[in-house]
Amino acid sequence: MSQQPKRGQHRNLVFKLSLFVAGSFAFGFALVPLYDVLCSITGLGNQKSLLRAVAGFIRPLEGRVVFTGPANADEARRAHCHLIGHQDALKGVRCARDELIFQTRWAGGSGAAAVAAAERMGLQAGLDLEVRSLSAGQRRRLALCRLVAAPRALWLLDEPLAALDAASRALVAAAMSEHLASGGLIVAAVHDPLPIPARTLEIGP
Amino acid sequence: MSALGVLFRRELALGWARGGGPLLALGFYAGVTTLLPLSAGPAPMRLAALAGGVAWVALALASLISLERLFERDFEDGALDLIALGPLPLELAAAVKCAAQWIAIGAPLSLAAPLAAIALGAPAAAAPLILAAALLGALAFAFVGGTGAALALASRRGGLLIAVIVLPLLTPPAIFGGAAIGAFLAGLAWAPAFALLAAYALAAVALAPFAMAAACRNALG
Numbered sequence: 001m002s003q004q005p006k007r008g009q010h011r012n013l014v015f016k017l018s019l020f021v022a023g024s025f026a027f028g029f030a031l032v033p034l035y036d037v038l039c040s041i042t043g044l045g046n047q048k049s050l051l052r053a054v055a056g057f058i059r060p061l062e063g064r065v066v067f068t069g070p071a072n073a074d075e076a077r078r079a080h081c082h083l084i085g086h087q088d089a090l091k092g093v094r095c096a097r098d099e100l101i102f103q104t105r106w107a108g109g110s111g112a113a114a115v116a117a118a119e120r121m122g123l124q125a126g127l128d129l130e131v132r133s134l135s136a137g138q139r140r141r142l143a144l145c146r147l148v149a150a151p152r153a154l155w156l157l158d159e160p161l162a163a164l165d166a167a168s169r170a171l172v173a174a175a176m177s178e179h180l181a182s183g184g185l186i187v188a189a190v191h192d193p194l195p196i197p198a199r200t201l202e203i204g205p
Numbered sequence: 206m207s208a209l210g211v212l213f214r215r216e217l218a219l220g221w222a223r224g225g226g227p228l229l230a231l232g233f234y235a236g237v238t239t240l241l242p243l244s245a246g247p248a249p250m251r252l253a254a255l256a257g258g259v260a261w262v263a264l265a266l267a268s269l270i271s272l273e274r275l276f277e278r279d280f281e282d283g284a285l286d287l288i289a290l291g292p293l294p295l296e297l298a299a300a301v302k303c304a305a306q307w308i309a310i311g312a313p314l315s316l317a318a319p320l321a322a323i324a325l326g327a328p329a330a331a332a333p334l335i336l337a338a339a340l341l342g343a344l345a346f347a348f349v350g351g352t353g354a355a356l357a358l359a360s361r362r363g364g365l366l367i368a369v370i371v372l373p374l375l376t377p378p379a380i381f382g383g384a385a386i387g388a389f390l391a392g393l394a395w396a397p398a399f400a401l402l403a404a405y406a407l408a409a410v411a412l413a414p415f416a417m418a419a420a421c422r423n424a425l426g
Contacts, residue, residue, distance in 0.1 A: 055290065057425040081290055087283035093222045098215075105211045106291045 048085070051156045051189055055083045082107065083156040088143035092132035096123070099131055100145055109150030117149035118142070121171055136163040141171075148175050155179065157188040161195075169195055208292040212301050219274070220309025227313040230267045234314055237263040238321040253326030257335065257386035260322040264314055264339055265375045268346035271310050272371070273364040275302060275354040276417075280424060289425060299417035300410070303351040311343025327390065334389050338382045338402060345406040348413035349374045355420035377405050 052058045054065050056077050067076040090099050097115075104114035118127055121141040126134050134142065140163045147155055155176075161169050173195040176186055180196070188194060220226055241259050242252050279285040288298050318339035319332035327335070353371035357363035384398035 052426075055286070057286070057289070057422070059426065078290055078292060078294075083286050083290055085283045085286055087281075089279075089282055089284040089287045091219060091222075091278070091282065091284070094218065098218065102211060102215045103287060106208060106215075106287065108208075108292060 048158055048189060051083065051085075051158055051187060054154075054187060055081060055156055079108075080153040081156060082147055082150075082152045082154070084143055084147070084158065084160065086158045086162065088139045090131045090139055090143060092130065094131055095127075096129055096131050096134060096138075096142055097127040100127070100142055100149075103143075103146045104149040107146050107150035107152065109146065113149040114145060117145040120148060120175075121145055122168065137165060137168055140164055141168055144172055144175075147179070151184075153184050155184065155186045155188075157186065159190060160188055161190070161192070209297070209301060212288070212291070212293070212298060213305050216302050216305030217309050219278075220271070220305055226271065227310055230270050230310050230314055231317055233270055234263050234267040234317050234321070237266055238325065242325065249326050256322045256325035256327035257331070257390060258383050259325060260318045260327075260335060261338070261342070261382050261386065262379065263321065264318050264342060265346060265372075265379060267314050268311060268343060268350055269368050269371060271306070272350045272354045272367050273357075275306055275351055276358055276421065277354065277363055280358050280421075285421060285425060289421065295418035295421055296414040299351060299355065299421065300348075300414040303347045303413065303417075306351065307344050307347040311347050312340065315339035315343050322386075327386075331386065331389055334395065334399075335386055338385055338399065341399075341402050341406045342378050342382045345378045345402075345409045346371075346375065348406075348409040352413045352416045352420070355417040355424070358420060358424035378402055381405060 049058055056065070056073065065073070067073040089103065090096075097118075100118055101111045101114045104117070105111060115124075115127070118124060121144065123138060123141055123145070126138050126142075131139065131142070140160075144160060161172060164172065176194070176196050179186065186198075188198070193200070238259055241255065241263075245251060245255060276285065279288060289295055291298065293301070315336060319335040322335050323329055323332060350367070350371050353367045353374070354363075356370055357366040360366055381398045381402035385395045385402060388395040388398060
C-alpha cells in the first residue's frame with residue numbers, strides 16, 4: 001500500500017490461527033498440525049489488509065505472520081493458501097469453463113474436480129457461456145469453485161457471500177462447514193455474519 | 206511442469222482473445238509501414254534504403270500495443286493474487302506470461318516484418334535474416350516490455366507510461382537489429398550486430414523476470 005497510514009487507524013492484532021489438516025490433504029489419516037499461522041501485526045485497521053498480510057502481500061507495520069511447518073512461509077502460502085478477494089479474478093472475454101479449469105488447475109486441482117465443483121455450486125448451465133454474460137452471483141460462485149475443487153488448508157476470503165442469494169449462500173456454507181470439519185481453516189472478512197459458527201474479530205475504525 | 210503449461214495456455218488464449226491480440230498489432234504494423242512511404246516520398250531508391258529500419262522500428266512500436274494487457278488486467282480483476290499464490294514462483298510466472306506474449310503477438314509481427322521490408326524495396330534475399338532478427342527482437346521486446354508493464358501497474362491508464370518506460374530500453378535492440386539488416390544489405394559482415402542483438406534478447410529473458418516479479422509484489426502490497 002503506497003498510502004500513508006493515518007493516525008488513529010492502527011490496530012494491534014494479535015491472534016493465533018492453528019491450522020490442523022486432516023488426512024484428506026495428504027498426510028495419512030491422522031489429524032496432524034500442518035502449520036500454525038501466528039499473526040501478531042500492527043497495520044491499517046482494515047479487514048482486507050489482514051487477509052493480504054496473512055497471504056504475504058503486505059508487510060505489516062509491526063509484527064509478523066509466521067508459518068511454522070516443514071516449508072518456508074512463501075512455499076506454505078503457495079501450496080496451502082487460497083485467497084479470494086472481493087473481485088472474482090475472472091476474464092470477461094473467456095468461456096466460464098476455461099476460466100474455472102484454469103483457476104482450479106493452477107491451484108493444484110484437476111479439471112474433473114473443477115466441473116464437479118461447478119455442478120455442486122449449481123453452475124452447470126452457465127459453464128459454456130462467456131464470463132461477461134454471467135450474473136454477479138454466478139461469477140462469485142464460479143470464483144469460489146476452486147476452494148472446493150483444489151483443496152487447500154487455509155482459505156482467506158474477502159466478502160465471500162457478496163452478491164449471493166440465499167440458496168447459493170447455503171451451498172457455500174455447506175462447503176465451508178466441510179472444510180472446517182476436515183481440519184481446514186477459514187479467515188473471512190465479512191460485514192454480515194457467516195452462516196456457520198465462527199469466532200468474530202472486530203477490526204476497523 | 207503442468208502448472209507451467211496451464212498458465213502458458215491461458216496466456217496464449219488471452220493473447221488471442223477478442224478485442225485485440227495479433228490482428229490489432231498487425232493492423233497497427235501495416236499502418237505504420239504504409240504511412241512512412243507516404244511521408245518520405247515514393248522514390249524507390251530512398252524507400253529501399255529505409256526498408257530494413259522501418260520494418261524494425263514499426264515492430265518495436267507495434268509490440269508496445271498489447272503490453273497494457275499483460276499485467277494490468279490481471280491486477281485489476283484480482284487474477285494477479287491468484288497467480289502469485291500459485292505453484293510457480295512469481296518470477297517464473299512472469300516469464301511464462303512474456304513468453305506467451307512473444308508467441309501470441311511477437312511471432313505474427315515477426316512474420317510480417319520481412320513482408321513489409323520487401324514491400325518497401327528490400328531484396329528478397331534479406332528476408333530470412335529480417336525474420337530471424339525480428340523474432341529475436343520481439344523476444345527482447347516482450348520481456349523488456351513486460352518489465353515496463355509491471356512497473357506501470359496500479360497507475361491508472363498506464364498504457365502511455367509503459368511506452369515511455371520501455372522505448373528507451375528498446376534502443377540497443379533497435380541499433381543492433383537495424384545494423385545487422387543494414388550490414389547484410391550493404392554486403393558487409395552482419396553476424397556481430399546479430400550476435401549483440403541475441404545477447405540483448407537473452408539478457409532480457411534472464412533478468413526481466415526478477416524485475417517483473419519485484420514490480421508485481423510492490424503493486425500487490
